Amino acid sequence: MRLLIVEDDLEASGAMTKGLVEAGHECAAAGDGEAGLAEARAGRFDVLIVDRMMPRLDGVAMVSLLRKEGNQTPVLFLSALGEINDRVAGLNAGGDDYLVKPYAFAELIARVEALARRRETGSVQTLLRVGDLEMDLIGREVRRAGREIDLQPREFQLLEYLMRNAGQSVTRTMLLEKVWEYHFDPQTNVIDVHISRLRSKIDKGFEHPMLQTVRGAGYRLEA
């Protein structure tokens, strides 16, 4: 993937670039909003990683400008401002996701990859398929290898999110945000319990476990 990092803290930007390149992505960097805008206009990127507070042109203004010009590249905002209204301001300006500093690197990679993937599968799907697992979004049915699996509504949403991001790591925070729509950090890892219930439903009785735990990151659904 080609990524553009727009961040005025050069040390943070350097560490991010190093990690993302190691994860197999191509990275360009810009040190402020104006340079970021120029880069984003010039090159083709899969995801823009934009810091909210920067000199010359702040992240929100930069993304607003890009969106007005019709540039639809997915944007992940990074910010030290984590209040709900800060998030809302970022998302209203055209951001696609919002990550509060400081963050774990695994969280950043997982979110960037989820954003890029969302772009690839932009068309509306009614049937999701990962390996022998099938989800009918209209009939609200899930089958594995033809065998019907009975899921609670929340388990269905959870599995849908995992299937849409199949093959990639999703973090607990992402699940809490996207499936439960909570933006706080529960003290106990309640998500683990929900995952293990889902796992017992989709993997039990099958030789190949699909729902895997990624150490230090979260979970991944593998075909």
Add this chain to the structure above:
Amino acid sequence: MRLPRLLRTTPFRLTLLFLALYAAAASAFLAYIYVATAGEVTRRSEAIVTQEMQSLEAVYRRGGFNALNQAVDERLSGDHPLLYLLMNASGKPVSGSIGQSPVSDFDGDQKWASFVLTQTDADGAVIKRPARGLQERLAGGELLFVGADVGESEAIVVKILHALWGAGALVIVLGLAGGVLISRDVSRNITSLTDVIDAARSGDLHARATVRGTGDEYDELAKGLNDMLQRLEGSIGGLRHAGDAIAHDLRSPLTRLRARLEAAMIEADAGRADPKLALHQALEDADGVLRTFAAVLAIARLDAAGDAPDQTVFDPGLLAADVAELYEPLCEDKGQDFKAELTPALSLKGNREFIAQALANILDNAVKYTPTGGAVMLRVRRRSSGDIEMSVTDTGPGVDEADRARVLERFVRLEKSRHQPGAGLGLSMVAAVARSHRGHLELDEGPGSLDGSGPGLRVALVLPKIG
């Protein structure tokens, strides 16, 4: 030139304005009364005079000058209130009750005149009275004057006028006096409030305005001001406390982290240990520090914000059901019995996210401290006062009464919970959410001791009804 302070007050100015308005209205009223009464008196006198003139003219037409002269004489000898003067064609008086015609420059056939009648009464005193009369030239060229004394009627008008002027003056004096009194009262009240504001501005947040208990606007204002100062004092105190707490509680994990890294470096230098394990540990420590920092910051921001931002109206039962759904499997995994009693269709105004987080924190604690085989009960109901109560009752060890206020403070962890993970910020966060919604948090004993467990804890987040 500056006016005295009292005369510059708003109530005094308003008093003056009302007085001016009153004076204008009173003047118009007086003018109307005067025109109506005085006009009426004149009209009535004129009607009487005209009528008499017509009857005397009839006598003249029938019997000529002599008959008229006789009629005038007859009227003069009788007790007649009117004034008469009959003159020959050259204007020389022939007979009458007045010596000379009050009408001057008479050259037409008819002319009205107002004049002053001078009489001498029985005691010899001179009395001047206003009078009005009509002079006409008769067919033979003689002149006849008939007049009426209007003194008595006009005296009434004058009395009315005097009464009105007197009343007006009284109103103005009373109005000014009242204005001064009200202004002084208002100034006193306002001054006591501005004194408090001045004190607060110069840094004394302990100053409070006097609430006199009359329940009037000044009391409301004083109460509002006091409430504001209370909150200000609380949040500034809270921020100061948060600063101290952050410094205190981040120092120990950061020191631990530093020590761990240093030890790992020495070990790695000596080639004795794999630095990877130490790095892993350090990362976990750092995450812990960051989580604590985020929680403290969230609490401080909530406290600093006063009222929680982005408040909406929602059904607290549905919100509780959502949070319960997140925690129920955790309870089951821990072998705890989970029950929820949610009153449907209630409404609550607040920040959904904060309230959900508060409820999650309470449930988190309950699940964490309740032993296997215990029970956790979530309840949402409306109290008879209309307030919404969201409570969680567990059968864990509970919190001793003496410690209940203390566990709401930041970073306080009781001895019996030392072995549990957590930064001791959960309930402080809940208390901050309660404060930012003008509600409160109640801690009570749970269902009591049973089989060596308990007595349990009941934590209730009580939020005020809408409006």
